[in-house]
Amino acid sequence: xxxxxxxxxxxxxxxxxxxxxxxxxxxxxxxxxxxxxxxxxxxxxxxxxxxxxxxxxxxxxxxxxxxxxxxxxxxxxxxxxxxxxxxxxxxxxxxxxxxxxxxxxxxxxxxxxxxxxxxxxxxxxxxxxxxxxxxxxxxxxxxxxxxxxxxxxxxxxxxxxxxxxxxxxxxxxxxxxxxxxxxxxxxxxxxxxxxxxxxxxxxxxxxxxxxxxxxxxxxxxxxxxxxxxxxxxxxxxxxxxxxxxxxxxxxxxxxxxxxxxxxxxxxxxxxxxxxxx
Amino acid sequence: xxxxxxxxxxxxxxxxxxxxxxxxxxxxxxxxxxxxxxxxxxxxxxxxxxxxxxxxxxxxxxxxxxxxxxxxxxxxxxxxxxxxxxxxxxxxxxxxxxxxxxxxxxxxxxxxxxxxxxxxxxxxxxxxxxxxxxxxxxxxxxxxxxxxxxxxxxxxxxxxxxxxxxxxxxxxxxxxxxxxxxxxxxxxxxxxxxxxxxxxxxxxxxxxxxxxxxxxxxxxxxxxxxxxxxxxxxxxxxxxxxxxxxxxxxxxxxxxxxxxxxxxxxxxxxxxxxxxxxx
Numbered sequence: 001x002x003x004x005x006x007x008x009x010x011x012x013x014x015x016x017x018x019x020x021x022x023x024x025x026x027x028x029x030x031x032x033x034x035x036x037x038x039x040x041x042x043x044x045x046x047x048x049x050x051x052x053x054x055x056x057x058x059x060x061x062x063x064x065x066x067x068x069x070x071x072x073x074x075x076x077x078x079x080x081x082x083x084x085x086x087x088x089x090x091x092x093x094x095x096x097x098x099x100x101x102x103x104x105x106x107x108x109x110x111x112x113x114x115x116x117x118x119x120x121x122x123x124x125x126x127x128x129x130x131x132x133x134x135x136x137x138x139x140x141x142x143x144x145x146x147x148x149x150x151x152x153x154x155x156x157x158x159x160x161x162x163x164x165x166x167x168x169x170x171x172x173x174x175x176x177x178x179x180x181x182x183x184x185x186x187x188x189x190x191x192x193x194x195x196x197x198x199x200x201x202x203x204x205x206x207x208x209x210x211x212x213x214x215x216x217x218x219x220x221x222x223x224x225x226x227x228x229x230x231x232x233x234x235x236x237x238x239x240x241x242x243x244x245x246x247x248x249x250x251x252x253x254x255x256x257x258x259x260x261x262x263x264x265x266x267x268x269x270x271x272x273x274x275x276x277x
Numbered sequence: 278x279x280x281x282x283x284x285x286x287x288x289x290x291x292x293x294x295x296x297x298x299x300x301x302x303x304x305x306x307x308x309x310x311x312x313x314x315x316x317x318x319x320x321x322x323x324x325x326x327x328x329x330x331x332x333x334x335x336x337x338x339x340x341x342x343x344x345x346x347x348x349x350x351x352x353x354x355x356x357x358x359x360x361x362x363x364x365x366x367x368x369x370x371x372x373x374x375x376x377x378x379x380x381x382x383x384x385x386x387x388x389x390x391x392x393x394x395x396x397x398x399x400x401x402x403x404x405x406x407x408x409x410x411x412x413x414x415x416x417x418x419x420x421x422x423x424x425x426x427x428x429x430x431x432x433x434x435x436x437x438x439x440x441x442x443x444x445x446x447x448x449x450x451x452x453x454x455x456x457x458x459x460x461x462x463x464x465x466x467x468x469x470x471x472x473x474x475x476x477x478x479x480x481x482x483x484x485x486x487x488x489x490x491x492x493x494x495x496x497x498x499x500x501x502x503x504x505x506x507x508x509x510x511x512x513x514x515x516x517x518x519x520x521x522x523x524x525x526x527x528x529x530x531x532x533x534x535x536x537x538x539x540x541x542x543x544x545x546x547x548x549x550x551x552x553x554x555x556x
Contacts, residue, residue, distance in 0.1 A: 072450055090454045102451040105546035106469045118455050118465075150546050164455070 016045040017204050018069060018172065023078035025064050038064040039230035042078070044223060046206065048171070051198060053219030054208045055262065057269050061230020062208050066174050069206065070096050082172065095165035099177040101157045103149040109136065109160050110145040116164035135167040138197065155186035162194070166201065173198070175207045179214070188246060191217060195243065212262045216255055217244055224262065226269050233265060334516040342516035343523060352505065359501040360528075362418055363483075363490045366425025370482055374430045375475050378437025383467060392438065399431040404492060411497045421498065424489035429482030433475065440474025441467055473547035476540040483532045491525060502528075 023042040026035045039061035046052050056062045067073040069080055071090040080087045082094065095116065103112050113132045136145060139159040149157050158178055165173055178194075179187045195218060198205055209215050215222045219238050226233040240254055249255045315336045321327045322335040330338070346352045381387045381395065407424055414420035444467055452458075452466040494503025502521060509517040540547075 067450075070450075070454055072453060090456065092456065094454075096450070096454045098447050098451060100445070100447050102445070102447040104448065104451075104466070104469070106472075106544070115451075116455055118457055148546060168455075 015047070017048040017050075017083055018044070018046040018206070019081045020044040020065075020069070021079050021081070023065070023068060023080060024076050025061070025068060025073060026076045037229035042230075042232055044232065044235070046204060048204055049202050051205045051207065051218060051220045052223060053215040053221070054206060054223045054225060055212065055215040055266070056210065056225030056230070056233075057227055057266060058210060060225040060227035060269070062225050063176055064230065065225075066096075066176055066206060066208055069172075070094055070174050092168055093170055094172045094174060095168060095170040097158070097161050097165045097173065097175040097178045099180045101149070101154075101161045101181075103157055103160055103164075105149050108146050108148055109141060109152070112149065112160050113163045113167050116167040131167055135163040138166065139163045140193070153186070154182045155190060158182055158190065162197075166197075166203075171204060173203050173205045175205065177208050177210065180210070192246065194218070199242065212259055212266065215262065216240070216258050217246065217249065222258075222262070224265055233269070236261070331513070332515065334519065338516045339519050339523070342514075343520040346517065346520050346524070355500055355502050355505045356524075358418075359490055359494065359503070362421040362493075362501070363425055363487055365418075366422040366490070367429055367479075367483055367486050369422070370426045370429035370433055370486065371479055373426075374433025374478065374482065375437050378434040378475065378478070379441050379463060379467060379471065381434070382438035382441025382471070383463065388438075388442070395431065395434055395438070399435055403427050403431075404489075407489075407492055407496055411493065416497050416499055421490050421493040421501070424493040425486040428489035429479075429486035432481040432485065433478040436478025436481070437471055437475045440471035443474070444470045473540060473544040476536060476544065480533055480536040480540070483536060484529060487525070487529050487532065 020042055024037070024040045026037045026040075028034075029036050042065060044052075054062045054065065064073060068075055069082070069087065071087050071094070082091070104115060107115065110132060113135050114128070116135075117128055117131065133145075136142060139162050141156065141159050141163065144152065144156065149160065152160070158181075161178065175194075179190055182190065191214065207214075207218055209218075216238055222236045222238060224233045224236070225231070236258065238254075238258060240249065240252065318333075319335045319337060322330050322333055323337070334342075381391050406427070410420045410423050410427075414423055448466055448470060449462070452462045457465050490501070491503035491506075494501035495507050498504045502525060506518055506521040506525075509515075509521060
């Protein structure tokens, strides 16, 4: 697909850290010989330091969207620019936090976090030890350096995943439903910690979730996805002051308004998805 | 025992102690049963003379033959001969099996083209090829090593292959995101993730390989425990023959125990019960 890039758009792609241009990803389904369109015609610009939450029903292609930005999936058409450069594969400027943690079970917490530095080839000097230790302290896991993932709770394992992602100091953090597999109480605590951590480090975040509350609580902007094919339905500025405490925000009229709006938007989507299956 | 948290995610909590003490009780029962069987055997042959001792020697005679065997240099020579062939054949099977298994498991092209043949070969009774091996490779060590290799390599390949297929895609993604690629990805992620499967295949391969070694010596050999056993049987020395079988049982079980200990050491994160594969 060819697009004429207008000057205004060009400018936008320079000033934004991530810019997604008319992105389409489709897979060949070997069994049926048909093409499955995962996402179609997605455009999005993310400014440096922005916290963007991506909200949508399961199967809407939001994970595929994130994988393209991570460089794990090649776009079928369109492109993704990070800091003005087209993405051709994974790079040290982007790190991913996975839903199922994706920790290496044969490595200790320390060595798992160290894995985040592999690409940097920064393991030659001695400075990397301090960086790993710092990241472990930042996520509150001091004292567990020599534990194995299987000895930790889900919440703690995801802290390791978070430390591994931030240790190499990427500009962009891509989080794929990081709290999806964590129990409700831990999720609340970790949500607040992630917000604090991001505020302190000033990273640009793309946070995928299917929880409406999570999307509002964390996001500067919410990108709502629709399914079949996956595409952006709407983009909403939350306009809520930070820091946002979970309790005080529950009664904020803006929060309630957003929640009702998103509920309506997603309910239609969820029903459509259920019917088409 | 599983503990269900608020969101319904299960965490496995292993009731280790309970299992251990239960196993202890069963072990005593087993000792009791074995003692009872030996006692009845001894009584039937030596005291009641229900069976001629020439066909079925009593346990006391077998134990005497066993002790005698351990004192003979000829036995230790045979032992070293058999173990040497077993170890060489097994080492070759491990190297080839793990490399081929990883490659076939990891590459979809190889998996669709090569894997069906591997399964076919795996299910072929390779023991039938033993006479052919001896014809081609002769009566010496080579035919035995080849038999050990042939019998041991398939479970190792197939288990490693299944393990490589089962590696969590998100582990691979994590590897790629943090800059590990190609052969390096195989070494840092795929190989360790597959290791418990490989070891399980190696365990089965070792047991089968030992069968191959003994069989080779049986069919045409100049040394080894199988040769010794064949000789004892033809000389109608039943006590010696049974004592040799006991030696083989001990060797086979020690090997299995050694490898499962190794597996617990090298892959403590892996739950034994989850391993299913070629047996």
